[in-house]
Amino acid sequence: MISVVIPLYNKEKYIKETILKVLNQTYQHFEIIIVNDGSKDKGPDIVSEIDDPRVKLFNKENGGVSSARNAGIERSQYEYIAFLDADDEWLPNHLEEISKLITKYKDHADVFVTNFARKYGTGNIVDNRKQDELKEGLVKDYFKIVLKKGVIHTSCVCVSKKALLKANSFDERLSRGEDMDLWARLAREFGIAYSPAVTELYLQEAENNSGGKSDVTRSIIYHLDFSTVKSIDEKKYLKNLLYRKYASLLKNMDFGNFTKLMIKQGF
Secondary structure, three states: OEEEEEEEOOOOOOHHHHHHHHHOOOOOOEEEEEEEEOOOOOHHHHHHOOOOOOEEEEEEOOOOHHHHHHHHHHHOOOOEEEEOOOOOEEOOOHHHHHHHHHHHHOOOOOEEEEEEEEEOOOOOEEEOOOOOOOOOEEOOOHHHHHHHOOOOOHHHEEEEHHHHHHOOOOOOOOOEOHHHHHHHHHHHHOOEEEEEEEEEEEEOOOHHHOOOOOOHHHEOOOOOOHHHOOOHHHHHHHHHHHHHHHHHHHHOOOHHHHHHHHHHHOO
16 A cells, blocks of 8 residues: 655646546555645645545645655555655556565665656657666665666655655755755665656646746755765765756856855855
8 A cells, every 4th residue: 555645835737637647547555645735726626626535635834845745744644655746647557666666675675766757848758767777676876876867756756654754754944955855865774676667757847847046045955964975976976966056056146045055065
């Protein structure tokens, strides 16, 4: 049995279709926990109209996506938790692939992830990885692999609840990079099992993917602590994130956040 956690904030355009894609899974042993994080649109009303006892809506004051996901984790009743954003799509075999990974690798892994594809407004769909680029099995050298290309995307990962709780779940200080922060903490301590099967579509033109300035103190980059990192590959990965953020802030002439980051990280 799997608990599916979906944070909801102003996604009335997508949420019904997202839920229906879950209900249409070939693997049917799940509950769906939607956490309404203070939405101001009709999204929660749309969820309430779906007549299926496995769909459970919880309301809370707006606290950000990390807070919403953590609330979903707390309310979940099953051993494994799959995450899904309200504007992403699961293909019908997603949970079946996750279930296969759990059955095969649960003695050596607590994180189970499938391949995904990016879906653009033009209709183009591009796989994150070619099928033969990373084989099925336990992921070794996670930080070396992720330096070149991401392995885990939020909407195609399932994690044991015990691992999430031991890792203290999502860092509620963060509103950007909160997922990468958690995957890194999980990768240090728990095994990761991967399937090259594409089972999720990541919508690139969704409303929450828009650019713009945001407070860098709410980003994973601001809170990096290199003194706690022992792995050379992890240190390379985190420094790469930091340097890319510096470059992005300069490109956007965001000198306020650039200065904050320079003072905090000292690079």
